[in-house]
Structure formats: structure tokens, C-alpha cells
Amino acid sequence: MKKRELQILLDKQEIYEVVLRYCRGIDRVDMDLVRSCYWPKAVDHHTGFTGTRDQYVTWVEPLVRGFTGTMHLVGNHLVEIEGNVARSETYGTAYHWGEPAKDSRRNFVSGFRYVDKFERRKGVWRIARRHAVREWTLRVGEEQRLEREGEGPVGSRDSADPLYLSID
Amino acid sequence: MKKRELQILLDKQEIYEVVLRYCRGIDRVDMDLVRSCYWPKAVDHHTGFTGTRDQYVTWVEPLVRGFTGTMHLVGNHLVEIEGNVARSETYGTAYHWGEPAKDSRRNFVSGFRYVDKFERRKGVWRIARRHAVREWTLRVGEEQRLEREGEGPVGSRDSADPLYLSID
Amino acid sequence: MKKRELQILLDKQEIYEVVLRYCRGIDRVDMDLVRSCYWPKAVDHHTGFTGTRDQYVTWVEPLVRGFTGTMHLVGNHLVEIEGNVARSETYGTAYHWGEPAKDSRRNFVSGFRYVDKFERRKGVWRIARRHAVREWTLRVGEEQRLEREGEGPVGSRDSADPLYLSID
Numbered sequence: 001m002k003k004r005e006l007q008i009l010l011d012k013q014e015i016y017e018v019v020l021r022y023c024r025g026i027d028r029v030d031m032d033l034v035r036s037c038y039w040p041k042a043v044d045h046h047t048g049f050t051g052t053r054d055q056y057v058t059w060v061e062p063l064v065r066g067f068t069g070t071m072h073l074v075g076n077h078l079v080e081i082e083g084n085v086a087r088s089e090t091y092g093t094a095y096h097w098g099e100p101a102k103d104s105r106r107n108f109v110s111g112f113r114y115v116d117k118f119e120r121r122k123g124v125w126r127i128a129r130r131h132a133v134r135e136w137t138l139r140v141g142e143e144q145r146l147e148r149e150g151e152g153p154v155g156s157r158d159s160a161d162p163l164y165l166s167i168d
Numbered sequence: 169m170k171k172r173e174l175q176i177l178l179d180k181q182e183i184y185e186v187v188l189r190y191c192r193g194i195d196r197v198d199m200d201l202v203r204s205c206y207w208p209k210a211v212d213h214h215t216g217f218t219g220t221r222d223q224y225v226t227w228v229e230p231l232v233r234g235f236t237g238t239m240h241l242v243g244n245h246l247v248e249i250e251g252n253v254a255r256s257e258t259y260g261t262a263y264h265w266g267e268p269a270k271d272s273r274r275n276f277v278s279g280f281r282y283v284d285k286f287e288r289r290k291g292v293w294r295i296a297r298r299h300a301v302r303e304w305t306l307r308v309g310e311e312q313r314l315e316r317e318g319e320g321p322v323g324s325r326d327s328a329d330p331l332y333l334s335i336d
Numbered sequence: 337m338k339k340r341e342l343q344i345l346l347d348k349q350e351i352y353e354v355v356l357r358y359c360r361g362i363d364r365v366d367m368d369l370v371r372s373c374y375w376p377k378a379v380d381h382h383t384g385f386t387g388t389r390d391q392y393v394t395w396v397e398p399l400v401r402g403f404t405g406t407m408h409l410v411g412n413h414l415v416e417i418e419g420n421v422a423r424s425e426t427y428g429t430a431y432h433w434g435e436p437a438k439d440s441r442r443n444f445v446s447g448f449r450y451v452d453k454f455e456r457r458k459g460v461w462r463i464a465r466r467h468a469v470r471e472w473t474l475r476v477g478e479e480q481r482l483e484r485e486g487e488g489p490v491g492s493r494d495s496a497d498p499l500y501l502s503i504d
Contacts (some may be wrong), residue, residue, distance in 0.1 A: 002342075002343075002346065005346055006170075006174060006342060006346070007170075009177065009345065009346065009349060010170065010173055010174070010177065012349070013177060013180070017246060020244050020245075020246040021246070023244055023259075024244075024246065024257070045488060045489050045498075046488055046489075047487050047488030047489070048487040048488055049488065050488075069303065069304070071259065071279050071281075071303050071304070072244075072259075073243040073244060073259045073260070073261065073279070074243050074244055074259075075243045075409040075410050075411045075428070076356050076359055076360075076408075076409060076410055077356075078353060078356040078357070078360065082503065085503045085504075086503070087499075087503045089360070089499055091359075091407065091408075091409045091410075092243070092409070093261075093409060093429075095279050095303070095304060097304055111407050111409070111431055111482075113407075113491065113499075115489075115497075115498040115499050115501070117501075117503045131489040131498035131501075132488070132489060133489045133490060133491045133497075133498055134484075134488060134489065134490060135405065135407050135431070135484075135490075135491050136405070136407070136431060136433055136482035136483060136484065137482070137483045137484075138476070138482055138483075139483070140306070146279075146304035146305070146306055147304060147305045147306075147307070148302075148303075148304065148305075151215050151216040152213060152214055152215030152216055152217065152218075152300070152302060153213050153214075153215070153283075153299040153300060153301045153302065154301060154302060154303075155281065155301045155303050161283075161301075162213075162283040162299035162301055163255075163257055163281075163283050165283070165285075165299075167250065167253045167254070167255045167285045168253075174338075174342060175338075177345065178338065178341055178342070178345065181345060181348070185414060188412050188413075188414040189414070191412055191427075192412075192414065192425070237471060237472070239427065239447050239449075239471050239472070240412075240427075241411040241412060241427045241428070241429060241447070242411050242412055242427075243411045260411070261429075263447050263471070263472060265472055308474070314447075314472035314473070314474055315472060315473045315474075315475070316470075316471075316472065316473075319383050319384045320381060320382055320383030320384055320385065320386075320468070320470060321381050321382075321383070321451075321467040321468060321469045321470065322469060322470065322471075323449065323469045323471050329451075329469075330381075330451040330467035330469055331423075331425055331449075331451050333451070333453075333467075335418065335421045335422070335423045335453045336421070
């Protein structure tokens with residue numbers, strides 16, 4: 001069997017899941033989960049911010065809480081692994097909604113790429129460096145709000161979210 | 169070789185493909201394909217609906233046919249497997265277009281998460297419970313229609329779709 | 337171990353990465369990378385174009401360069417492999433931005449499906465036939481531009497893009 005190819009597949013999946021846990025952490029405002037995606041001394045470059053992991057979390061948490069909700073949808077995930085480091089590029093769109101609905105600083109969509117350097121230490125992959133490349137921002141005005149609807153399952157940032165339902 | 173890790177990888181892929189076949193089933197209006205994604209007694213919670221698999225299909229089919237077309241694009245797929253059950257979260261955006269083009273009830277985009285409980289029975293993974301969490305709805309008005317263009321390959325809900333071309 | 341299932345998993349990953357390299361090639365305007373995704377005699381069907389690989393690249397490059405930037409975000413990737421051929425369907429949305437910002441021919445989002453026939457030759461998977469199905473086009477007008485922001489990492493079509501940073 002192709003041991004090496006299969007190990008690379010496992011590595012790619014592990015790296016992909018770190019990216020997904022980061023998104024979940026931000027969207028559910030689970031800052032411990034966000035923190036767990038980075039090595040402690042990792043450097044994050046965001047629009048308007050550069051700093052270490054803990055500095056980043058301190059900076060981003062109040063921004064995230066300023067919205068009613070966010071959704072970081074990611075697609076393309078292309079990884080090149082070289083030993084214990086990896087280059088990981090992830091494409092995504094981030095939806096932000098808040099009050100008042102007509103405030104385009106509280107209601108916008110952005111297109112981004114996470115260009116990450118991952119490092120594996122003691123068998124665990126985490127982000128060692130991130131560039132969150134902002135590609136575009138689409139401001140949503142009064143006419144075209146990101147509306148919530150109330151007739152069915154809705155998302156929540158606490159334990160009421162269906163994500164936390166038991167699967168027993 | 170890491171047998172257990174590889175089996176989990178195969179399971180995740182199988183679960184992912186069930187989610188994708190569900191999307192294809194809705195978008196091509198192939199209701200048998202939709203049905204095949206659920207266990208018969210599965211419960212589906214959608215905006216404005218809760219019921220079993222067959223009740224869901226009965227409810228959703230005329231809604232889907234009310235549009236000219238739909239496209240359920242999914243990204244983030246994060247799964248936790250515990251024996252023969254799994255928690256699966258999928259992020260997506262659903263595009264709906266129809267006539268008249270200026271009717272925002274026929275032309276909108278929604279952001280959702282499928283929060284699913286999957287069950288494996290006799291080696292097969294299917295949905296046992298679904299919460300389709302509606303995160304936001306973006307109504308598309310007269311100014312910004314989801315237009316069709318006719319100069320090249322277009323989608324279809326019947327055998328004319330390129331999806332059904334032979335690959336021989 | 338399930339050798340056959342694991343080989344299929346490796347094949348699917350390889351096919352997925354070809355699709356991703358195509359997107360990267362277009363978005364970074366790396367036409368050699370685009371070309372490397374197809375077999376030389378592959379036929380590509382796009383909106384307003386049908387032709388071979390090289391004809392396609394000749395046609396598409398000036399179109400791509402006519403925009404300030406593009407981003408081809410893909411999600412759903414569903415593949416059926418039959419020996420050395422495969423049917424691959426990929427869902428995506430393509431964001432295009434350019435000048436002037438109020439020109440909706442330079443600023444639009446499209447929804448598409450790549451319906452591909454892949455062929456494996458000497459162990460390598462590439463596109464043998466592509467139908468780029470245009471599902472919808474959303475024109476972005478003066479009110480709702482795809483804006484660039486300058487305070488942090490921005491994308492580039494040359495070696496300045498963070499993608500090309502060393503990971504040493």
C-alpha cells in the first residue's frame with residue numbers, strides 16, 4: 001500500500017479540520033477553540049492587525065461580539081506539505097450581520113484567503129503564521145439585508161445551537 | 169499503518185458524499201436521490217417544517233419546483249464520529265432563482281448550516297436527524313437579479329444537464 | 337485493509353487538487369498552471385466559447401486580465417470513478433472585480449458547476465472535457481461594490497501574494 005500518500009492524506013485532513021475549527025470557534029464565539037488552532041507564538045496578519053495568537057484573540061473577540069452573528073464559509077483548501085511544515089491556502093467568504101440592519105459596517109460579506117504556514121510538533125498540526133488576505137468586501141445596505149427568519153432552527157452562540165445536541 | 173485513522177477518513181468521505189448527494193438531489197429535482205440520503209424514520213427540521221423523511225420530501229418538492237433553479241453550495245464539513253453515530257456540521261449557501269425576476273420570494277440567497285446526526289447501519293451512513301439552521305436570507309431585488317445567460321452550457325433539471333453525459 | 341477504497345480516496349483527492357489548481361491558476365493569472373490541469377486535446381465548453389485547452393487559455397487570459405481580480409471559490413466536489421475515467425462535478429461561485437467599480441460588466445458574481453470528464457494516463461489525472469455550466473450571474477452595481485481594503489494583507493497576481501512566501 002502507498003503508505004506515504006496515505007499519511008499525506010491524513011495530514012491534509014488534519015490541517016483542514018484545524019481551519020474548520022477556527023471558523024467554528026469564531027462563529028460560535030468559542031475563543032478557546034480559536035486559540036487551539038494556533039501555536040502560542042504564531043503570528044496572525046489580519047486587516048488592521050498583526051500580532052501573536054493571544055493578541056489576536058484579544059483583538060478579534062470584541063469585534064466578533066459586535067455582530068449579531070457571523071458565518072465563515074470556506075471552500076478551496078490546497079496544501080503542500082514539506083516535512084513538518086505546510087503551506088495551506090483556504091478560500092472563503094465571511095457573512096456578518098448585526099444591528100441596525102441598515103448599517104453597512106455591521107452588515108457585510110467579505111471574500112478572503114487564509115494563507116497559512118502550518119507546523120507539526122509532536123505529531124500535531126497547528127497554524128504557525130497566518131495571512132488573512134482580504135480580497136473584497138460587499139456592503140449590504142438597507143435594501144438587501146441579511147435577514148434572520150424565525151420559523152425554524154436558528155443558530156445561536158451558546159449551548160442552544162443544534163451543534164451541541166447530543167448524538168446519543 | 170494507521171488502520172483506525174484511515175477508516176475514519178473513509179467514513180468522513182462517505183458522510184460528506186451523502187451531504188453532496190442531498191444537494192444534487194434537490195438541485196436536479198431528483199427526489200429519489202434526496203430520499204436515499206436519510207434513514208426512513210429520520211426527522212428533518214427545516215424553516216417552517218418538522219417531520220419524517222417522506223413527509224419532508226412531500227413538503228419540499230413543490231417548493232423546489234416553484235423555482236426555476238436552485239444551487240446548494242456547501243463548504244465546511246466537520247464530522248465527529250463516535251462508533252456508529254456521527255455529528256456532522258456542513259456550512260452552505262443556497263441560491264434560488266425564479267419568475268418573476270423582481271419577486272424577492274422567488275429570488276434569494278440563504279446561508280445555512282446542516283447540523284446532522286448520522287447513523288451507520290450495516291456499514292452504510294445516512295442522516296438520522298437533520299437541523300437545517302437558517303443563518304441569514306439575502307433577498308435579491310429587481311436591481312440585482314440572479315440572471316441566466318444563454319451563450320454556453322446551462323444547467324437543467326432533466327437529462328439535458330451535462331452531469332448526465334456519458335464519460336465513456 | 338481496504339486497499340481499493342483507499343486508492344479511490346487518493347484518486348478523489350488528486351482530482352480535487354486539479355480543480356483547485358485550475359482556480360488558483362486563473363486567480364493568480366498563472367496560465368501554465370491552468371494549462372497543466374488539462375490534457376492537451378481536452379475540450380472546454382465555457383459561456384461563449386468551445387475549444388481545446390490551448391485555445392481556451394488563449395481566449396480566457398485577456399478576459400481574466402481585464403479584471404482587477406477574480407476569486408473562484410469552489411465547494412461541493414462529487415466524483416464517480418470508473419477505471420481510468422471519472423465524472424467530476426464541482427460547485428462554485430466566481431467573484432470578479434474591476435474598474436470602473438460601477439460597471440457591472442467588470443463587477444459581478446457568477447454561480448457555476450464544472451462538470452468534468454477526467455482521464456487517468458500513466459497514473460496522472462487531468463481534465464479531458466469540461467462543461468463550465470453557468471447557473472446564474474449577479475451583477476454588482478454602484479451601490480454594492482466589491483471593494484478592496486488596504487489596511488492589511490491584500491491579494492496580488494504576482495510574487496507579492498502571501499501565497500508565495502517561504503515556509504522555511
